[in-house]
Amino acid sequence: MExxxxxxxxxxxxxxxxxxxxxxxxxxxxxALLAIREAIAEDREAILSANEKDLEQGRIKGLDEALxxxxxxxxxxxxxVEEGLAQVAALADPIGAVSGLKTMPSGxxxxxxxxxxxxxGIIYESRPNVTIEAAALCMKAGNAVxxxxxxxxxxxNMQLGASLASxxxxxxxxxxxxxxxxxxxxxxxxALLGLSQYLDLIVxxxxxxxxxxxxxxxxxxxxxxxxxxxHVYIDVDADADKAHQIAINAKTQRYGTCNTMExxxxxxxxxxxxxxxxxxxxxxxxxxxxxxxxxxxxxxITLDAVEADWGTEYLAPILAIRVVDxxxxxxxxxxxxxxxxxESIVTENEATATRFLRxxxxxxxxxNASTRFADGFEYGLGAEIGISxxxxxxxxxxxxxxxxxxxxxxxxxxxxxQ
Amino acid sequence: MExxxxxxxxxxxxxxxxxxxxxxxxxxxxxALLAIREAIAEDREAILSANEKDLEQGRIKGLDEALxxxxxxxxxxxxxVEEGLAQVAALADPIGAVSGLKTMPSGxxxxxxxxxxxxxGIIYESRPNVTIEAAALCMKAGNAVxxxxxxxxxxxNMQLGASLASxxxxxxxxxxxxxxxxxxxxxxxxALLGLSQYLDLIVxxxxxxxxxxxxxxxxxxxxxxxxxxxHVYIDVDADADKAHQIAINAKTQRYGTCNTMExxxxxxxxxxxxxxxxxxxxxxxxxxxxxxxxxxxxxxITLDAVEADWGTEYLAPILAIRVVDxxxxxxxxxxxxxxxxxESIVTENEATATRFLRxxxxxxxxxNASTRFADGFEYGLGAEIGISxxxxxxxxxxxxxxxxxxxxxxxxxxxxxQ
Numbered sequence: 001m002e003x004x005x006x007x008x009x010x011x012x013x014x015x016x017x018x019x020x021x022x023x024x025x026x027x028x029x030x031x032a033l034l035a036i037r038e039a040i041a042e043d044r045e046a047i048l049s050a051n052e053k054d055l056e057q058g059r060i061k062g063l064d065e066a067l068x069x070x071x072x073x074x075x076x077x078x079x080x081v082e083e084g085l086a087q088v089a090a091l092a093d094p095i096g097a098v099s100g101l102k103t104m105p106s107g108x109x110x111x112x113x114x115x116x117x118x119x120x121g122i123i124y125e126s127r128p129n130v131t132i133e134a135a136a137l138c139m140k141a142g143n144a145v146x147x148x149x150x151x152x153x154x155x156x157n158m159q160l161g162a163s164l165a166s167x168x169x170x171x172x173x174x175x176x177x178x179x180x181x182x183x184x185x186x187x188x189x190x191a192l193l194g195l196s197q198y199l200d201l202i203v204x205x206x207x208x209x210x211x212x213x214x215x216x217x218x219x220x221x222x223x224x225x226x227x228x229x230x231h232v233y234i235d236v237d238a239d240a241d242k243a244h245q246i247a248i249n250a251k252t253q254r255y256g257t258c259n260t261m262e263x264x265x266x267x268x269x270x271x272x273x274x275x276x277x278x279x280x281x282x283x284x285x286x287x288x289x290x291x292x293x294x295x296x297x298x299x300x301i302t303l304d305a306v307e308a309d310w311g312t313e314y315l316a317p318i319l320a321i322r323v324v325d326x327x328x329x330x331x332x333x334x335x336x337x338x339x340x341x342x343e344s345i346v347t348e349n350e351a352t353a354t355r356f357l358r359x360x361x362x363x364x365x366x367x368n369a370s371t372r373f374a375d376g377f378e379y380g381l382g383a384e385i386g387i388s389x390x391x392x393x394x395x396x397x398x399x400x401x402x403x404x405x406x407x408x409x410x411x412x413x414x415x416x417x418q
Numbered sequence: 419m420e421x422x423x424x425x426x427x428x429x430x431x432x433x434x435x436x437x438x439x440x441x442x443x444x445x446x447x448x449x450a451l452l453a454i455r456e457a458i459a460e461d462r463e464a465i466l467s468a469n470e471k472d473l474e475q476g477r478i479k480g481l482d483e484a485l486x487x488x489x490x491x492x493x494x495x496x497x498x499v500e501e502g503l504a505q506v507a508a509l510a511d512p513i514g515a516v517s518g519l520k521t522m523p524s525g526x527x528x529x530x531x532x533x534x535x536x537x538x539g540i541i542y543e544s545r546p547n548v549t550i551e552a553a554a555l556c557m558k559a560g561n562a563v564x565x566x567x568x569x570x571x572x573x574x575n576m577q578l579g580a581s582l583a584s585x586x587x588x589x590x591x592x593x594x595x596x597x598x599x600x601x602x603x604x605x606x607x608x609a610l611l612g613l614s615q616y617l618d619l620i621v622x623x624x625x626x627x628x629x630x631x632x633x634x635x636x637x638x639x640x641x642x643x644x645x646x647x648x649h650v651y652i653d654v655d656a657d658a659d660k661a662h663q664i665a666i667n668a669k670t671q672r673y674g675t676c677n678t679m680e681x682x683x684x685x686x687x688x689x690x691x692x693x694x695x696x697x698x699x700x701x702x703x704x705x706x707x708x709x710x711x712x713x714x715x716x717x718x719i720t721l722d723a724v725e726a727d728w729g730t731e732y733l734a735p736i737l738a739i740r741v742v743d744x745x746x747x748x749x750x751x752x753x754x755x756x757x758x759x760x761e762s763i764v765t766e767n768e769a770t771a772t773r774f775l776r777x778x779x780x781x782x783x784x785x786n787a788s789t790r791f792a793d794g795f796e797y798g799l800g801a802e803i804g805i806s807x808x809x810x811x812x813x814x815x816x817x818x819x820x821x822x823x824x825x826x827x828x829x830x831x832x833x834x835x836q
Contacts, residue, residue, distance in 0.1 A: 019753070023777050096776060102798060108787050110797045113775065117809055200809055221639070221810050242832030249834035335437070344828075357531065357827055358514060359441050369526050369830025378835070379528045379826065380520060391535055391618055391823035392639050392811040405809035408797065409775050410762075412787030414660030416667035417796070 003183055007191040010146060010179050011198035014119045017176035018144040022116040026093035028171055033136055036167030037085040040132065043163045044078060050159035051128065058152050070126040071153055081132045084383075088136040091382045094400040095142045098409055106418075109411040114404050116142030118200040121192055123148045123214055125206035128156035134203070135164055135178040137385050141403035144177050146199070148192060150206075151184035158182055193218040201403075203386050223398060225363070225389035227313045227339035228258030230371040233330040233356070235347035236267040242368055243270070243346040244277055249370040250344065252284050256315050258387060259342050259364075259374040263310060263320045265330045271297035271323055278321075286317045293323035310337035327352050331360055338362060340389040342374040363389050363396040421601055425609040428564060428597050429616035432537045435594035436562040440534040444511035446589055451554055454585030455503040458550065461581045462496060468577035469546065476570050488544040489571055499550050502801075506554040509800045512818040513560045516827055524836075527829040532822050534560030536618040539610055541566045541632055543624035546574035552621070553582055553596040555803050559821035562595045564617070566610060568624075569602035576600055611636040619821075621804050641816060643781070643807035645731045645757035646676030648789040651748040651774070653765035654685040660786055661688070661764040662695055667788040668762065670702050674733050676805060677760050677782075677792040681728060681738045683748045689715035689741055696739075704735045711741035728755040745770050749778055756780060758807040760792040781807050781814040 021029065040047065051073040058068055094114055101111030120143045122134040131147050138145035149157040161180030168177050181188050193202065196219040203223045204214040215222050232250050234243040250261035266274065271294065278288050278298040289309055290301035301321065309320040310333070324330045327345070334343050344366035345356040353367040364374040374397060376384025381399025388394050394402035439447065458465065469491040476486055512532055519529030538561045540552040549565050556563035567575040579598030586595050599606050611620065614637040621641045622632040633640050650668050652661045668679035684692065689712065696706050696716040707727055708719035719739065727738040728751070742748045745763070752761050762784035763774040771785040782792040792815060794802025799817025806812050812820035 019777070019779070022779075104796060104798050106791065106796060108791055108796070113783075115779070118779075239832065245832055245834050253835050359437070361437070361440075361533070361536075362825065364826040364828060365531075366828035367830065368832050369828050370834045372835040373524065373526055373828055373830075373833070374826070378522060378524060378526070380522050395823055396826040405813055407780065408782040408792070408814040410782060410784040410787050410791055412785065412791075414657065414663055415787045415791070416663050417671050417788050417790040 003185055003187045004191040006183065007181065007188055008195060010181065011119070011192070011195045013176035014144040014146055014179060015198040017174045018116070018118050021139060021144055021173055021177045022118070022142045024142070024173060026095070028173065029140060029142065030089040032139060032168055032171035032173050033085050033089040035170040036132070036136070036164055037082045039163040039167040039170070040078060040082055040160070043159065044075070047078065047156065047159045047163070048073060050155040053155040054153050061152070063152065067126055067152070071128070073128055073156060077129060081129050084133055085136050088140050088383060091140060091400060094140070094404050101409070106415060107412070108415050111409050112406040113409045114401070114406050117403055117405050119144045119146065119198055120403060121146045121148065121199050121202045121220065123189060123192070123202060123204045123210065125150040125210060126153055128153045128160060130205060131157050131160045131180060132164070134205070134385060137383055137400060138403055139178060141400045143403055146179050146181065146192065148181040148189060151186070154184045189214070190217060193220060196220045205386060221393070223386060223388050223390070223394060223402065225258065225339070225341060225387045228260065228341040229262050229311065229313050229337065229339040230259055230341050231263050231265055231334050231338060231343045232261050232371060233265040233327070233343070233345045234267060234270055234273060235327055235345055235349065235352055236269045237349035237352060238267070238270060238346040239348050240273055243273055244280070246344065246346055246368070246370050247277055248280055250372055251281060251286060251319050252317070253370070253372050255317050257372070259371050260315070261319070261371050262312065262314055263322060263337070265322050265324050265333055266294065267327075267330075268293065268323050268325055274298035274321070275300065281319060284317070286319050288319050288321060290321045291323055294321040297323065313339070327356060331356065334360055334362070341387070342366065342371045344369055344371050363387065421603055421605045422609040424601065425599065425606055426613060428599065429537070429610070429613045431594035432562040432564055432597060433616045435592045436534070436536050439557060439562055439591055439595045440536070440560045442560070442591060444513070446591065447558060447560065448507040450557060450586055450589035450591050451503050451507040453588040454550070454554070454582055455500045457581040457585040457588070458496060458500055458578070461577065462493070465496065465574065465577045465581070466491060468573040471573040472571050479570070481570065485544055485570070489546070491546060491574060495547060499547050502551055503554050506558050506801060509558060509818060512558070512822050519827070524833060525830070526833050529827050530824040531827045532819070532824050535821055535823050537562045537564065537616055538821060539564045539566065539617050539620045539638065541607060541610070541620060541622045541628065543568040543628060544571055546571045546578060548623060549575050549578045549598060550582070552623070552803060555801055555818060556821055557596060559818045561821055564597050564599065564610065566599040566607060569604070572602045607632070608635060611638060614638045623804060639811070641804060641806050641808070641812060641820065643676065643757070643759060643805045646678065646759040647680050647729065647731050647755065647757040648677055648759050649681050649683055649752050649756060649761045650679050650789060651683040651745070651761070651763045652685060652688055652691065653745055653763055653767065653770055654687045655767035655770060656685070656688060656764040657766055658691055661691055662698070664762065664764055664786070664788050665695055666698055668790055669699060669704060669737050670735070671788070671790045673735050675790070677789050678733070679737070679789050680730065680732055681740065681755070683740050683742050683751055684712065685745075685748075686711065686741050686743055692716035692739070693718065699737060702735070704737050706737050706739060708739045709741055712739040715741070731757070745774060749774065752778055752780070759805070760784065760789045762787055762789050781805065
């Protein structure tokens with residue numbers, strides 16, 4: 001069968017299954033999650049041997065060690081997948097609650113009810129764990145889901161897809177609620193992205209190349225962020241110790257995450273903080289690049305930061321530092337070079353903090369806190385399907401609610417419009 | 419200058435102006451709305467004579483009477499435009515409020531702040547009033563706006579654009595906060611719809627042809643509905659009088675609106691209601707088309723409803739009636755033929771009502787109320803920029819809040835992630 005035809009059949013099946021999962025009571029959705037957990041426990045051997053096949057082919061293809069590591073499943077990782085299913089099952093049901101019911105002058109009562117989105121497509125790279133984690137969140141929110149992992153993980157993903165199917169069947173839901181695309185060919189992605197009549201949302205997870213391609217090709221709305229060029233601004237009124245701790249944490253707590261600081265902005269009156277901070281960063285192995293003013297304040301900075309540095313997400317132990325004249329200049333730098341992800345101000349001045357929180361146009365804006373907190377778990381969402389830097393629908397870390405919509409509910413007693 | 423270059427300059431100017439209106443205090447945004455109101459009052463003669471030019475050209479082009487009427491401005495309509503500006507100025511400020519601030523286990527406080535979307539494009543047809551009404555809502559929500567009306571209203575719209583500009587300047591905001599595209603050429607629309615780097619949202623207002631074209635061409639998210647094929651379902655447990663009143667009101671209160679009922683579904687046990695209902699509808703001049711079962715229950719129905727009727731938005735005094743076996747069949751009919759706009763069930767059975775409210779996947783779902791209530795004013799939104807039948811971002815009648823986004827706000831006191 002042609003790939004496009006096959007993908008369309010899957011999408012049509014997902015659309016047909018979506019009212020069944022949407023209207024399933026939360027107990028049934030949770031039972032499905034727990035049945036999938038059991039299926040994975042029972043299928044462990046098959047999953048690990050399918051994964052071994054992927055790893056073998058990956059080594060033959062010469063995938064680098066980092067990729068091989070992300071591709072690998074092992075008992076500990078499967079434990080985490082199973083634990084994740086139990087956690088999602090334990091989350092509060094986001095569906096069906098009516099909120100804001102108010103009586104209008106006409107006498108009708110108007111409120112909104114939270115409902116599933118419908119059908120969600122997840123397009124992701126090497127980590128096969130995502131197959132189950134993403135499916136669980138989509139299903140908990142009452143959606144059908146189509147999962148399209150990387151070709152390098154095809155055997156693992158198809159085996160995990162079999163566990164999804166058996167868990168769904170055990171709980172009385174159709175298999176089409178969560179389907180793994182069984183085709184390694186890249187044409188499958190293009191076919192999926194055109195099916196706006198069947199899918200409501202696409203969530204790409206992976207590197208920037210994947211996300212750019214998905215965003216450019218998709219006829220379906222995409223929930224995404226491209227870059228995480230996050231800033232910390234040390235204000236003239238910053239507490240020295242908080243500034244030091246937050247800058248170190250935002251840069252070094254993890255290097256490869258999208259909420260890691262990539263550029264540090266420092267008010268020109270506070271360059272006295274730089275020597276100690278730069279020494280601490282360098283002691284942790286961070287390569288520091290500075291503008292002329294920061295280099296003259298901290299001669300230990302031996303590398304120039306050039307224009308290109310301001311727009312780079314290093315995802316590595318590298319930091320660019322720029323001295324700015326005031327909070328306004330810091331906000332202008334962020335507007336010019338940032339990626340609308342996460343920015344933080346360190347200051348004891350409430351008025352300056354309020355201005356920064358209000359005027360910086362990023363998905364997360366912080367005061368006296370490390371950018372590393374920009375995360376669904378840290379925000380109390382219970383889980384995270386991804387982070388959005390777009391402004392429509394969901395912005396910032398996206399949990400279950402971002403996988404839902406709402407509709408208006410009107411209650412009358414024979415009311416007619418005059 | 420090339421049209422595309424000109425449109426891009428306008429869009430870039432709007433993007434540059436958007437932080438200025440986003441960060442303007444609400445008093446300044448309201449002052450701008452009232453200054454525009456004053457400018458329109460002062461410019462009345464110029465506006466009416468520009469409109470006279472459009473009307474003259476419209477008559478020469480042979481526009482039909484309905485179009486000429488929608489194109490026409492007169493003192494009463496300008497009164498309404500001025501009153502509308504005052505009403506929008508009086509609405510609560512949707513911007514800047516922080517909600518849901520909660521302390522997390524880490525000690526940080528996390529909440530969300532409502533913020534403007536940025537730059538909004540409005541693409542509309544003949545009614546020049548929309549120029550001011552849409553601009554007012556966008557600006558109140560802190561957005562810059564680009565207005566592209568129909569070529570037949572170009573003189574009226576440009577003159578109204580001059581009033582917008584002078585009101586903005588009087589209140590200290592840049593003219594680029596609200597710009598009217600001064601080009602009648604249709605290429606201007608195509609150029610605008612490609613500028614996703616400058617615009618955040620497109621709102622098309624007009625006929626289905628316009629909206630389909632905008633949705634197909636746009637690289638920018640579009641807030642829209644295509645059809646309003648709205649249903650009333652008279653359930654087996656319906657109160658006879660409520661069913662009669664609601665059906666009459668939903669069909670006949672106005673014929674040309676998107677929330678008017680187009681198909682009536684009746685439970686097979688309640689066909690005894692049809693003769694009186696059909697007589698009342700026919701007395702009001704409604705052409706009734708029925709399925710075989712409804713025709714046999716009400717022989718006054720002389721026309722067959724065929725498959726094509728179920729999927730037609732008449733926008734006219736025509737109604738299709740279908741007898742169905744039960745609520746499940748009614749919901750299946752709605753899922754197959756509806757347009758996800760507004761559906762209402764008439765029943766005294768709370769369990770059936772709850773099921774209908776929960777399972778019908780439309781932007782408004784009603785119980786014992788006329789579909790004609792699906793409206794921003796009736797829902798207490800204060801005003802309406804349009805109705806969305808899509809599921810992302812905003813759904814149903816869209817007021818000021820749909821023209822905003824939110825961002826996460828994090829407050830710490832030197833908090834770092836462990």
